[in-house]
Amino acid sequence: MLAEIKNVSKTYETDSNKISVLDDINFSVEDNDFICIVGPSGCGKSTLLRIIVGLEKPTSGEVFFKGEVISSDNPKVAMVFQNFALFPWLTVQENIELVLESKKQGRELEKTACKYIKAVGLDGFEKVYPRELSGGMKQRVGFARALAVEPVLLCMDEPFSSLDALTSQNLKDELLMLWADANMPPDAVIMVTHNVEEAVYMSNRIIILSPRPGKVVADLKIELERPRNRKDPEFYRWVDKVYSLIV
Amino acid sequence: MIFPKATISEIIGLLEAVNDAGGVEDAARLAGDFDLELDEILPSIDGAELLGFATVTDGNIELTEDARKLLDAGIRERKKIIRDKVAGVEIIKELKNKFMESDEHRIKKEDALGFLQKNISTTDIESYFKIIINWTRHGGLIGYNSDSEEIYLMPGE
Ligand SMILES: Nc1ncnc2c1ncn2[C@@H]1O[C@H](COP(=O)(O)OP(=O)(O)O)[C@@H](O)[C@H]1O
Ligand SMILES: [Mg+2]
Numbered sequence: 205m206l207a208e209i210k211n212v213s214k215t216y217e218t219d220s221n222k223i224s225v226l227d228d229i230n231f232s233v234e235d236n237d238f239i240c241i242v243g244p245s246g247c248g249k250s251t252l253l254r255i256i257v258g259l260e261k262p263t264s265g266e267v268f269f270k271g272e273v274i275s276s277d278n279p280k281v282a283m284v285f286q287n288f289a290l291f292p293w294l295t296v297q298e299n300i301e302l303v304l305e306s307k308k309q310g311r312e313l314e315k316t317a318c319k320y321i322k323a324v325g326l327d328g329f330e331k332v333y334p335r336e337l338s339g340g341m342k343q344r345v346g347f348a349r350a351l352a353v354e355p356v357l358l359c360m361d362e363p364f365s366s367l368d369a370l371t372s373q374n375l376k377d378e379l380l381m382l383w384a385d386a387n388m389p390p391d392a393v394i395m396v397t398h399n400v401e402e403a404v405y406m407s408n409r410i411i412i413l414s415p416r417p418g419k420v421v422a423d424l425k426i427e428l429e430r431p432r433n434r435k436d437p438e439f440y441r442w443v444d445k446v447y448s449l450i451v
Numbered sequence: 452m453i454f455p456k457a458t459i460s461e462i463i464g465l466l467e468a469v470n471d472a473g474g475v476e477d478a479a480r481l482a483g484d485f486d487l488e489l490d491e492i493l494p495s496i497d498g499a500e501l502l503g504f505a506t507v508t509d510g511n512i513e514l515t516e517d518a519r520k521l522l523d524a525g526i527r528e529r530k531k532i533i534r535d536k537v538a539g540v541e542i543i544k545e546l547k548n549k550f551m552e553s554d555e556h557r558i559k560k561e562d563a564l565g566f567l568q569k570n571i572s573t574t575d576i577e578s579y580f581k582i583i584i585n586w587t588r589h590g591g592l593i594g595y596n597s598d599s600e601e602i603y604l605m606p607g608e
Contacts, residue, residue: 370485
């Protein structure tokens with residue numbers, strides 16, 4: 205077992221009231237899991253992901269990574285954000301090298317950055333600033349930066365939802381190619397999305413959350429062969445099934 | 452001439468969708484699948500055609516052999532295929548020739564814009580410049596340095 209989410213609940217307190225956002229979430233993450241967490245907007249998906257990577261503390265419950273309580277500086281876990289979260293004053297290469305600085309130096313740092321720049325097809329864009337990049341290229345930087353730390357667990361929060369429909373299609377397929385490549389990290393992925401087709405297309409397991417406060421209402425294995433075809437009737441049976449479970 | 456305002460990622464996304472549909476798909480239906488209007492995907496269709504990845508007849512988009520090669524290839528091999536295709540686009544060839552004539556194989560963005568303006572009829576030449584640089588960077592052919600505002604031949608050329 206790679207990670208375990210155990211009895212995780214989260215309540216936000218504001219001056220006037222308390223909002224319960226997550227209610228007793230339990231599941232474990234195994235090697236080779238590609239998990240999509242789906243659920244309606246506001247049900248706590250992003251909150252859950254931030255708790256899983258240790259950026260936020262649960263109100264009660266715990267997240268274990270390889271048996272230890274997760275912390276935000278765990279180098280084996282990386283995150284990809286919806287809005288890319290790139291530093292505008294750094295080039296593509298510098299954005300990627302930045303996350304490596306605590307682990308590697310000099311030639312080795314450069315080599316690692318270069319390897320992941322190539323892996324995501326960003327070669328030729330090394331010296332470019334984010335403002336000059338299309339959304340698709342920005343998110344490739346997001347992927348390269350996350351992969352460069354060679355994480356065991358990769359977490360992604362709606363990584364395709366800021367992209368136009370065609371670019372998003374292209375990036376999903378490229379991400380799946382990287383996932384299929386045994387020489388590439390990570391060992392497992394957790395991806396948050398509100399798009400059911402996307403979840404069925406990408407994942408081998410879908411965890412469905414209820415409206416707020418988010419509870420796990422289903423944990424489904426998606427038994428569809430890869431590469432998947434969105435036009436396949438079998439594909440649509442799965443999509444229908446997931447929709448039927450969403451409240 | 453007109454030049455399609457579509458990035459390489461959008462064009463490949465379109466090819467992937469046509470491929471899912473069995474290699475031929477009606478343009479309007481494909482737009483519908485993405486919840487887009489037909490005119491929102493037209494630039495990508497034109498781009499796919501210009502790069503030799505698709506043929507279009509009576510609103511039907513059909514993948515070419517090269518498109519199939521592209522889709523079967525890994526991310527790194529895709530770059531090589533894109534490079535060959537982008538290098539063959541007439542206006543990009545001419546742009547390249549323009550700075551092969553210059554001393555340091557680099558030219559000012561202004562001059563590149565001037566050249567493009569003469570060839571593409573538009574009031575928004577900046578966005579075409581962006582698209583062309585998107586294509587040539589993907590192909591590893593022509594880069595752009597936004598500090599010095601110069602375009603240059605990329606290493607390996
Ligand atoms: N820091 C915070 N303080 C107070 N409320 C918050 C905070 N972060 C999120 N929330 C609330 O928690 C709920 C779940 O948010 P979120 O996890 O972003 O949902 P999702 O990603 O599923 O759309 C929302 O109602 C949101 O307003
Ligand atoms: Mg969210």
